[in-house]
Amino acid sequence: MAVTLHFLPRDHWMNDPNGFIYYRGKYHIFYQYFPYESRWGTMHWGHKTSTDLVHWKDEGIALYPSRDFDRNGCFSGSAIEIDGKMYLYYTAIVYASMDPANIHVSGSGLIACQAMLESPDGMHFPAEEKRIIIPTFSENEVGHPGDTRDPKVWQEREQYFMVLGSRKGEQGNLLLYSSRDGLHWQFASVVSDERIKSHTWECPDIFSIDGEHYLIMSPIGIEKTGTSYPNQSVWTKLSFDPGKKQAKILSHPRFIDYGMDLYAPQSTLDEKGRRIVMAWMRMPRPLADGRIGMLTFPRLVRQKEGDLRFGLHPAVESLFTRVLQKKQAEDVLRDQRPLKISLDLLEGAHIDIGGYVIRFYQEKVYTDRSKVLAIERADLFGEEAQVGKEFCTPILQDGRHLDIYVDANIIEIYVNQDEYVLSNIVYDLGSQILAQDVEKIAYFGLDTEEPVYEGEKK
Template sequence: MSIQSQTAYSIERANRYIAENKGSVNPLYRNHYHASPPVGWMNDPNGFVQFQGAYHLFYQFHPYDAKWGPMHWGHMKSTDLIHWEDLPVALAPDQAYDRSGCFSGSAIERDGKLYLLYTGVTEANEEGVHHQVQCLAVSEDGLHFEKVQQNPVIPVAALPADASQIDFRDPKVFEHEGMYYTVVASKAGDETGQILLYQSADLVEWEFASVFLKGNKQQGVMWECPDFFRLDGKDCLIFSPMQWPQDGDDYQNLNASVLAVGEVDWATKQFHPESYQELDHGLDYYAPQSLEDDKGRRICIGWMQMWGRNFPTDELGHGWTGSMTIPRELKWEDGKLKQYPIGIVANSDNQGEISPVLTMADAKETIPGIAGDCGLLTLKVDTSELEKLSIHLRENENERTVVSFDKAKNELSIDRSASGIELKGEEAHPPVSRKVALSGKSDYLELAIYLDSSSVEVFEKNGEAVMTTNVYPTETATGISFECSGKAVFEEATFTPFI
């Protein structure tokens, strides 16, 4: 699919195109329980919010092509964060202040209405330069949005002196002590990232509050998609830096997603970080955004792709690109961030089970009932006499994705070098494998591995490690096998297919 004309963009045009073309996409690699676009291109999650009894997810969307293009806001909702229903397009680039794209942003409810705060990319000026400004749209029903007459509500004139007018984007709005605030990504004059803070009493009239956090030359060249929240007594700032330098096993992707933990001085309105950490040690995770739901859970969802990669569904002409991760609940426990999956739950009525306990020693074997390409694999393995365990996922005669645990190093890894279609990147080394060291040593390994048509997400059951990776097998690949050196005692092994 490609752009058919240079006709002005509109919500009506986008919705008509989706209706006419969504039936023609190739579903071969379409994920089943991950949010994906009906057609076209998807990137950053936007406006992740609870409204009128449902979880709403907006996203960066180019309906007319499976490549990045003039950004719209796609829209879907869910009641369980597993099954997603497509809704009409929320925003199209149809005004002078957003003609070149409705870039990323966020959502908040106020007085029963849903407000979207987003970045508009302006028409080019006389020098051919596009500025980035912050804009507002409002809805009473959560479906139909009107852009306010005051747009842009945060113009370039509201920028501090040392901030780019070109790289100024991705507002994340929140409320604190009766005042609305938004963190906005910005590039400083010294080519480093920074997060700006603005404040408002009514979401319409905004004023500059502070440089919330300023980066240095060792922390990348631009920080995107900031998100601020308080989690179990800690102030947390998530952002996605470009070119954050590699540090051992951390930050091996050219672009990363980072959690800074610290405290805000609300007198100066500045964030003082105490630590930084990478959120995901897989190969495809970017631009996460979070919400707090009515159960008090801090839930985060990210784009399950990475800039600089090739996109097989576009290259193959399948008519769509991009998915979101499954949502995760974030917790701060024992001085650490923990991430727990919200998705398929192991179901004893619909899975293979081991009974009695199965033991493998220096062998490669399959387990009856454990196979599939779309579902949840759960494992509990006694590793007291183990050297190394490799789990071969999405396996056929020639292809596999391998998740491994090295007992001596207490290290978890993922390798997609033989998973199917080759995925290339802008990194110095091919983006085919990553690893992460687990902190607490134990004689048990517990994993929850979520498989879908083109993705593998590995969660260590204590919540301390997550690895998200895309895979594209070229042939039917439903096999799962286990290979160990030393002894692996499987106390639990189940596969629950997605239904």
């Protein structure tokens, strides 16, 4: 019986994670969700909860179009706890014109405003409580009227701050707002950097680690090689002055994941106060049951000498305690169960996991999924994009160790624990494992033979 350890939608289509929060003893993730077909359409917020970041319980639909200002979609946003309540912030969408043949896709552009809803308990979401907090911009105002979105809210120095992704002309930027109560918001400043040549800066997220601020975001069109999705997720160092309510980007952007499928990461603090992140993995075609899109494993974010690192969260890592022989590991692959492979690389190393190939030379890790993803292009939002087949990390500095986590349709590779991560969507993995020029190879299965995950499709 196949078991999928990764977060999947309840059915049909999902994209960005939203409202990631630890609240009243549970983790909540909301996600962009289209409940009618296995493709993008009018956005709702699906909702799942977990006590451990591993077992997710489906809680149905939290937000759905219900007001005139969000009648064509509830786009991405975030959540925060204020006075015991859960405040949800999102981008409310109206289409400039409708496609008469399909009301679920934009006819000629978007009209966006920023909205919120107060939930008394994180489980009930009264639609009548929705309100606009930042109206649609006009053409000559600070933000773009259609491409301003994805409010991420956080608290710092007894104030609340909001960052929005936007653009001026064809150059992306960020808008900062501040609030004393989380309800009434004042514009603070614009954050821009012409070194980051891209369109709208989607899904921005600002946080601090060890007293230093960082920005993660997903700029449209930042990847210009033409060999993979052009929209990618990056991180930069940031200076942020809460008193002046201003921020400045301090470094060139670096990829969060070198597999180039990851997008729209969102962070929160776990129950121990550690910064963690989960992100959408883009899938070029649905699974057999019609679901399309998944989230990465939760990743622990830390900084090392000013660089951000994204390592596997201990909640997932601790599950793989059952030592396997190679034949048992191949049986696990054949049954489409989660598998961990750990090894050290030698120059010229070659690992083939059911057709997914990993190589190591000139101090870089290379992957090739050509045999387990035959698709050349994907239609994610009504526009086709190139789907990459071959990937590589930068030059390794911390060693040559890999921890490889294999699930039914995704492989996540953690290099030297968290120096780099490289994650890829795959289809129809085989069961044979071949490895040469590696050392200390070991295989691990889940700690139980028959794990049961709440909300799992049967």
